[in-house]
Amino acid sequence: MKRLLQILFTVGSLFIAGIFTVAQAAELIVWHAYRGAEKTAIEKLAKLYETKKGVTVTTLAIPYDAYADKISASVPRGKGPDVFIYAQDRLGGWIESGKTVEPIDFFMDDATRAQFLPGMLDAMTYKGTVYGLPLNYKSITLIYNKALVKTPPKTSAELVKLARSLTNADSGRYGLAYWYTNFYFHAALMNAFGGKVFDKDGKLVLNSKETVASIKQMMKWYKQDGIMPTEPSETLVSSMFNEGKVAMVFNGPWFIGEISPSIDFGLAVLPVIDEAGKKPMRPWLTIEGAYVSASSKQKDMAYDFAKFLASEEAGLVLALEGRQLHTNAAIYKDKRVSDDVVLKAFHDQLSSAEPMPNRAEMTMMWSPATTAMNKVVKGNATPEAALKEAAGAIQDGINALHKGR
């Protein structure tokens, strides 16, 4: 028995030594789509991790437009990174197709699970299994020009009143602008009315009276109140805001960097919608996570790095230097973060926001939903008819995917 133990011990220590030598020679490859401050922050963290753990971390920035294709092409074929960072919108698709994202439930301890802001881990969970560690979130909020708006509106009635006083369509000035034909932006209104795209069992419920009501609300702002410009787009909204032609916009943290230095802006929580029974607008949260690649040869180490990125220490760097809204709850107690107007404002909005669904079927929703919104806005269809048609098209797509074997 003693002998056996001895042998076991020797084998065990050899094994550990083996892991250790591998670890020393190892290099972790991390993919992301950042540039500017975010990129600098993550590269700094990679260096920090290297000095701490002795593992070389090589980061690779990839243009967003090619990023998803690059992952889908390389990871299932045994190539690609050890860790990659991406928002939850593609997660479901990658899990359904397989060979792309490694489940990490097994690695996770309770402390790690508990460290996140509410809702964050849900975005990384697909059919009961956790696939990534959430790193940061984005949502839209109310951003206003302080020169035009003294106190931001708290309710939809106040919003309309204020916006009407600031609108002069003839000279191209409006009280409110947001990309209202884009369903991502519209979702804040839809959620206020209690509308949903999928129910909790994954059934498509887009065509509901709640969603219809939310579209009618948007149309009221656009047509009846006339407080929003026609044919909105991201570029139009930012150009208008920068030239002082619009007083208030609904936009996200990415917009902050686009605001020209000459504009003094403030942030506030999105208003409560009186027509929806005084429910607040609830924007969708886009949550970026760090995923362990299924093709990685060193998954423990990869997970450890992901865990480091999600930690309080890294969170402070990502938040303060990378200007990200990190998911680690602890950093919001730090004075530097809570004194930061922008970070605090988006953190406040978090109390009424919900993660965007991470189902693969979501991708099919955008195009028909946008078409429906455009039809309604241009007066070519009623909200009911447009939504019914969109839901039909989406359901056809879903049925084609869910075909039995």
Added chain:
Amino acid sequence: MADIKTKNHLLLHVVLISFTVLATYPVLWVLALAFSGQQSVGLIDLPKDPGFIERFRSILPMPAHLSVSNFTEVWTDQDFGRWMWNSAVVSLMTTMLGVFLACTAAYAFSRFRFPGRNTGMLMFLVSQMFPGTLMLIPLFIIIVKWLELGNTYVGLVIVYATTAIPFCVWMLKGYFDTIPYDIEESALIDGASRLTIFWRIILPLAKPAIAITALFSFMTAWNEFILASIFMESELNYTAPVGLRFFVGGFSSQWGYFAAGSVIVSLPVVGLFLHLQKYLISGLTAGSVK
């Protein structure tokens, strides 16, 4: 007689200038954005009841204030110089490989009658017909998985050259067809070999067409973005279009940087065209053909 000529040219100038204005107007907006020092497109600022003059002023592509900050930012924020270099290497290699392969093939198609000639020509055409959207995965499999040419210039060059070859072959074949066969015949009688004729007679005569195909091959490689970003695995190896795309896409877009970058990226193309122009000057080659 001299009078008529000048008059004709006046009309020509009017036509050409109007087309030049049309061609440059959107480009001027790009320039305006690039030199504005801002990230968003400038909007039209109109008073309540705008008159003709106010409207006219509003459509002139002029930034509110001039600044080169977008350019300096693009150049310093990322390793843009290195990426321009990579692009130049890849594009020039593509041009050389593409034009060389196309010249030989086009010469054969033009001068020889051999079985499979028409099929071969059609095959080059056919290769352009299959939509590229679904080519991504198979190309990845060939270049990165099988040939292990991921993250190399060569991998990109091979793909770009094959993309450009069909056009080059067809173009050159058409041009070779117009070169009279008598020249070669007399050279053959003089005892010159096929290869000599090809190098010494045909290629020099085909300079205008070669210039065009070279420009085309160069452009094919120069502006390609998606394959370059998928094949390359280190930031040092990216090409300029890849670097450019960092400024747009996803949630936020820095159109000012993108515009400035686009201007930088198009300068070498303009330079190349300036250089190749001399082959397009009328009357040089054709007149000497006897």
Added chain:
Amino acid sequence: MNVAEHLKRSAVLGLGVSILLTLVLSTWMFRAEEGELRLQQRQRLAVMHANALALSVADTDVGETGRRVSDIQKLNPQIESVIIVGGMQLVASTRAEDAAPRRLEREEKALFDLSNQIRSARETNQGEEVVRKKIIQVDEKVAGHVVVTVPYIAHGEFAGILQMKFNTTGEDVFGLTPDSYTLPLLLLVAALIAGTLLRMSADKRIDLVKLFVIGIFLAIAMLYQNQRMERYEQMVVQANQAVAEKYLATAEQYDRLGYLALAIDNSSANLWDTDHYQRPLGLIAADGSIPAETQAAHFEKRTRFFNRILWAINLLGVAVLLMFIYGFAARTYAALKEHAYAYAYVTPAMIGMLVLVFFPFIYGITLAFTDTTLFNEFLPFQDRWIGWDNFKAILGDFNLYQNTPDGIIWNYQNFYWTLLVTVVWTITNVTIGVTVGFLLAMALNTEGLRGKAIYRVILILPWAIPNYITALVWRGMFHPQFGVINQMLQMFGMEPVAWFDGVASSFLTGLATNGWLSFPFMMVVILGALQSIPRDMYEAAEVEGANPWQRLRYITLPLLKPTLIPAIVLSVVWTFNMFNIIFLVSGGQPAGANEILITKAYKIAFENYQYAYAAAYSTVIFIILLVYGFFQTRITKATESY
């Protein structure tokens, strides 16, 4: 040598080659198919044992579960080991060193993940009410040692997985496949002798000889294939019998131990013998009997795809044979020899094409015959094969418009609408590009014109600047309120236009942008082509009193043709597939009315994840262009100079 003589010689040679080819290919296919059957047989047995064990421990407590598992394992030497995993726990294991129950260790992460995967697969199948996710995982890393994982259900709830290592080495129910070459080879020899004898009688009609040769070929090929098919059918039957025997023996073991009271009656489905979705295969009833009708149906289904392959092989053989009979092979060889230099010039470019264009191309076309989506892209190929269904769905959808009281409503999602838009888009764009390019090239080719160099450089700017940004600028120019185009209209007192709201106006936005982008290319091409026209031809024409129009009509245009036609053909092809401009400028607005085929294919692939359907779309696009290219080159062939 007269024609008949030559024909017979090549027929005999062709017969030999094609029969050899067919036999080798058929044998290869049968080998593969039989290998597949062996593999399935091994897996089927393993799945049966795993199912049986999982069912027998479904309602027991943990201690009893461990005991039953080890009892069964001891009784059955083929079961190498069994483990049961529930969450983070190793619930039971037959390996002493595992010391179950205990917590899973780091190296066992795969088991934990597998358990989660199977749980979510079951839930998905139940939630979506379709069976699309496999809930039994089978793995055979070492040949003969099958590892099978089935759900472990305790008291009606999913509780984890049961994984069994099952040894199938040293067991072969089929015996060796007998050598079956002898018969066809004998026939081949006979055929060759017959062919040689035929040579003697030179007065036979040629057509008859051809038919006879093809007949001989088919007879031999099919005789051989039938023989192999019979053997294969026998193997399938043997396989089924073997499973039934095993089933009865195992059931008897379970019965004896009292672990499972099996309902032995032939009406109920056999729950042990299932597919990977845990659905009873229905080949063996619960009492171990083999229903004959399901067996026949099963065999028919099994060989449907395979029979098609055999037919394809035979067709290939006939094609090869015909090539020989008509002397293609000989001619190809002769041509290769005679025109070696020509082929040497073409080959380098051709190789690049073959590798990088035609492989992806075949990949795409093959994909079009499957039902591949994001959700099943890594399933085996046969499981995804659906034949022509995608094409039927695309081309057979004639729901082009609806008659309503308010007039006709077009269905913009329909293929034929999109095709119409694409064709109009292509024709208008190429016309604009060529016309403007030609006019400018002619202008710039005028002798003695000042500032030519400057004009030329400025006019290529639209081509030089990345179109991603210029397309965006154009899109901005068409904005109804802030765009400069509407400002210009208003400058001259006209009403602003909501460009992206109407089908025609939205089409115009794309047309303007693409026309602007594409004329420089055409201009440069024509400019180059104009250089090849000898100046003295014009001089001669001028001397003979031809006016400028006549010079254009009779000198310039004919001499431009050889370079202009390829440029037009290629630009038609490119414009047909011009993805960027539509995508960036109008985005297909309004309501997808201005999508072209390629943007539609893109949406199907990357928004709806229906890869195969998109591939079929792309194939249709390809065929349309192919037909166009074929006719275009046919028409212009007559005009080719030299």
